[in-house]
Amino acid sequence: MNRHVCLLGCGFVADLYMRSLKATPGIKVVGVFDTDRSRLQKFCNFWTVPACTSLDDLLSHDALVLNLTNPHAHFETSKACLEAGRHVYSEKPLAMTTKDAKALFALAHDKGLILASAPCSALGEAAQTMGHALKAGVAGTPRAIYAELDDGFVPQAAYHKWMSESGAPWPYEDEFRVGCTLEHAGYYIGWLISWFGSVRTVVAASAETIPNKEGNGPFAPDLSVATLFFENGPVTRLTCSIVAPHDHQIRVVGDKGVLSCDAAWDNAAKVRFAKRITLRRRLMESPIRKRIKLRQPTHPKVKRWGAAAMNFMLGPGEVFDALEQNRPCRVGGDFALHMTEVTLAIQNAGENSGSQPMTTTCTPMEPMPWAV
Known part of the structure; x- marks a missing residue:
């Protein structure tokens, strides 16, 4: 299978995913969307990745969606992605209430899709x-x-x-x-x-x-x-x-x-x-x-930027591994x-x-x- 991702949201945290992507071979960004058009263009120009014109445009790609939107938008945006048949890796939290998180969980289960959540440091x-x-x-x-x-x-x-x-x-x-x-x-x-x-x-x-x-x-x-x-x-x-x-x-x-x-x-x-x-x-x-x-090597490392030295792509990488190996995602x-x-x-x-x-x-x- 292809290892394609789309980024939904390109605010502060999206850059940390892109830095991690540089250290993680085999994963390609095929689309990015943000409702802030100026931010979208600036982000896509900086990282040389393709911008999408709308959420529907982004969901037309056969790709894992990285939901990097504002936490208050996680429920509605992840729901839209799952309903479109896309696997989702969401920034934390899955939703702002347990009721909404359970609804997303049930939707993903019913559709046979993976709904995964950051942070992925447990994989580090x-x-x-x-x-x-x-x-x-x-x-x-x-x-x-x-x-x-x-x-x-x-x-x-x-x-x-x-x-x-x-x-x-x-x-x-x-x-x-x-x-x-x-x-x-x-x-x-x-x-x-x-x-x-x-x-x-x-x-x-x-x-x-x-x-x-x-x-x-x-x-x-x-x-x-x-x-x-x-x-x-x-x-x-x-x-x-x-x-x-x-x-x-x-x-x-x-x-x-x-x-x-x-x-x-x-x-x-x-x-x-x-x-x-x-x-x-x-x-x-x-x-x-x-x-x-532990015995080396373990996983690709990312140099420190700001307060963190974390590979944010370990989570999306685990989603792809689970899909390819037909097993539950960690x-x-x-x-x-x-x-x-x-x-x-x-x-x-x-x-x-x-x-x-x-x-x-x-x-x-x-x-x-x-x-x-």
Whole structure:
């Protein structure tokens, strides 16, 4: 089969997909569409890719649609793509409500199509390395996980100067309205459910702690704290904010010590293990941490740009692999829907939601072939 993609939306994130495309051989962009004609032309000229005149024009191509539109438009646009018989890889979240995400899931199932969701970092080397170490029992039985996705006090950042390669400004107003939990929690939720499968219960709280952000509200919570109870995994605490100092660390506490990784947005981030020791009656983790590595090569890497060093095309590549091998897509189906429900539960928790049972499930992800 051909490995053709169409880009629906060419805002800030679309440039990150194009940078990743340069490192991912065999995938070709055959069409791009955006309702902002000026942005569309500028993007297509910069990357030398063909512009489409309308959504119908884009859907006339036999290609996987990368839905890179505003999150509030994901449901309607993905629905239109699925109804046109196109496989869809959507930026996060699948939809702004679990009800709409389930409707898309059902539509894709009925039509025999793949509906997959970003982020695809669970397919990356760092996540796969840590997953391999967990299966190998490097840290012993995992008892608890602490994961952080804090990005600093963003409302005071120089975000007006943040521009994509083709000249798209960082969409601060939309980012503040959608919220850091919907934008970022999936980076570690994806890792966690890829290793352990379903979250049974979410106990979370979320709040807007910084009032009067720039732009027109209402704005989403800028801080969330969640405790995730898995069907078959350790209790996990996950924080997301654009308030606390930058920290993207994840630590898996096991019987033998601690597995850790410091950079969720770097596919090549180092995974380390610190053995637990007793020194002069003091219990501690060894200051000498062992690097855990997989055999190389793994997957194509993308050099750092801005805050990230991630190959955004790992997800679309996985969709094509699944189609060619006639198997379920690792980041599609139950996985994509469950990640969406868990993320929305945290985002919408507020002050009084309490314990929230999940209504969707997924199985742990099959490791990538190079991580076995």
